[in-house]
Amino acid sequence: KNEVEQSPQNLTAQEGEFITINCSYSVGISALHWLQQHPGGGIVSLFMLSSGKKKHGRLIATINIQEKHSSLHITASHPRDSAVYICAVIRGTGNQFYFGTGTSLTVIP
Amino acid sequence: DAGITQSPRHKVTETGTPVTLRCHQTENHRYMYWYRQDPGHGLRLIHYSYGVKDTDKGEVSDGYSVSRSKTEDFLLTLESATSSQTSVYFCAIHRGQITDTQYFGPGTRLTVL
Numbered sequence: 108k109n110e111v112e113q114s115p116q117n118l119t120a121q122e123g124e125f126i127t128i129n130c131s132y133s134v135g136i137s138a139l140h141w142l143q144q145h146p147g148g149g150i151v152s153l154f155m156l157s158s159g160k161k162k163h164g165r166l167i168a169t170i171n172i173q174e175k176h177s178s179l180h181i182t183a184s185h186p187r188d189s190a191v192y193i194c195a196v197i198r199g200t201g202n203q204f205y206f207g208t209g210t211s212l213t214v215i216p
Numbered sequence: 217d218a219g220i221t222q223s224p225r226h227k228v229t230e231t232g233t234p235v236t237l238r239c240h241q242t243e244n245h246r247y248m249y250w251y252r253q254d255p256g257h258g259l260r261l262i263h264y265s266y267g268v269k270d271t272d273k274g275e276v277s278d279g280y281s282v283s284r285s286k287t288e289d290f291l292l293t294l295e296s297a298t299s300s301q302t303s304v305y306f307c308a309i310h311r312g313q314i315t316d317t318q319y320f321g322p323g324t325r326l327t328v329l
Contacts, residue, residue: 137314152317197314202247202266204318208258
């Protein structure tokens with residue numbers, strides 16, 4: 108069983124919809140990252156969280172350490188948001204990342 | 217963008233042949249990683265390095281070896297490629313601070329026929 112679980116695995120939304128992607132983990136962590144991967148493209152970091160909430164443009168990420176859960180929200184979704192979103196956790200001293208299997212998002216115009 | 221490149225970007229090879237993938241960084245980051253990405257599995261760690269000549273195995277290290285003779289270069293070798301090693305391979309770098317993200321290379325698509 109993967110230590111990091113994401114849901115849903117696939118998500119299709121209409122342009123403008125509010126989107127939520129969830130990440131649950133089963134171990135104690137030092138930090139959590141949300142990453143984005145466009146089709147055929149590289150992987151880039153969106154957020155690093157160790158507590159609370161962060162916002163960048165239309166993206167909001169939250170984490171609840173006690174419940175071992177994080178969410179990534181996208182407000183007013185746009186077709187250019189179509190990508191795979193990956194949750195990754197860091198344990199211990201921070202030298203290794205453990206990844207979820209990703210959520211594939213498609214936003215339809 | 218972090219200075220990290222991978223070569224080659226695409227490779228097709230035959231079963232049983234040796235293959236070496238190269239990761240090169242210009243950031244002087246201490247940690248370097250090799251991952252493979254397969255549908256349904258996400259990113260899985262093959263090997264990582266925490267300094268020159270210092271490496272350790274990840275969860276899917278069988279059939280792979282690595283070397284790091286310089287800070288900037290991390291090589292992944294498939295001694296005798298198999299079809300199960302067909303995958304997209306990503307290199308990543310990390311300074312080692314918990315608050316830092318990993319920076320990923322563009323990936324290498326390897327097909328073993």
